[in-house]
Amino acid sequence: TQLLEQSPQFLSIQEGENLTVYCNSSSVFSSLQWYRQEPGEGPVLLVTVVTGGEVKKLKRLTFQFGDARKDSSLHITAAQPGDTGLYLCAEAYGNKLVFGAGTILRVKS
Amino acid sequence: DTEVTQTPKHLVMGMTNKKSLKCEQHMGHRAMYWYKQKAKKPPELMFVYSYEKLSINESVPSRFSPECPNSSLLNLHLHALQPEDSALYLCASSQTSGANEQFFGPGTRLTVL
Numbered sequence: 001t002q003l004l005e006q007s008p009q010f011l012s013i014q015e016g017e018n019l020t021v022y023c024n025s026s027s028v029f030s031s032l033q034w035y036r037q038e039p040g041e042g043p044v045l046l047v048t049v050v051t052g053g054e055v056k057k058l059k060r061l062t063f064q065f066g067d068a069r070k071d072s073s074l075h076i077t078a079a080q081p082g083d084t085g086l087y088l089c090a091e092a093y094g095n096k097l098v099f100g101a102g103t104i105l106r107v108k109s
Numbered sequence: 110d111t112e113v114t115q116t117p118k119h120l121v122m123g124m125t126n127k128k129s130l131k132c133e134q135h136m137g138h139r140a141m142y143w144y145k146q147k148a149k150k151p152p153e154l155m156f157v158y159s160y161e162k163l164s165i166n167e168s169v170p171s172r173f174s175p176e177c178p179n180s181s182l183l184n185l186h187l188h189a190l191q192p193e194d195s196a197l198y199l200c201a202s203s204q205t206s207g208a209n210e211q212f213f214g215p216g217t218r219l220t221v222l
Contacts, residue, residue: 101150
């Protein structure tokens with residue numbers, strides 16, 4: 001099982017600011033998923049990236065998959081308090097879903 | 110119905126109690142999962158059921174006993190837990206155990222006194 005490294009661990013920003021969180025591995029990802037978990041809830045899948053160089057957009061969220069499929073980023077434009085939560089990258093590994101340590105995002109109004 | 114439901118939402122139990130957590134999905138998914146999540150940490154896989162059979166046990170202590178009565182239901186029986194077992198217990202399901210997308214329930218917040 002490969003190790004997924006996420007950075008930063010914590011991020012506290014003002015409403016309206018932009019931010020980027022990262023997910024990296026020393027090995028090639030078969031595919032990568034991004035989840036958001038709001039306080040008191042379970043994780044919710046945001047996107048799955050599969051192809052190297054892929055870019056996917058979900059409203060104010062932009063997901064990129066590195067050309068070599070060893071890294072991915074999530075960029076949020078004009079963050080809102082509703083974006084607050086734990087952002088997790090994950091790779092499906094056999095029957096398992098292996099998560100990164102997560103980035104805790106707090107957006108202050 | 111694209112929802113995974115879990116009951117109860119909160120549970121407080123003593124170390125000598127026996128309790129059960131319940132999970133239900135009606136999406137026709139054939140794989141179901143139990144995860145344990147500590148505060149500000151990622152979910153940790155505990156068990157995987159595939160077609161109602163236990164396929165993965167991540168070396169979980171025997172005081173946690175999973176059960177899959179049918180393809181829609183997943184239980185986690187708890188007995189003689191320790192305070193360090195206090196956590197959010199998440200259930201998830203996916204179409205099959207090799208499928209990428211997992212749908213998570215809201216979790217049961219467990220406190221062991």
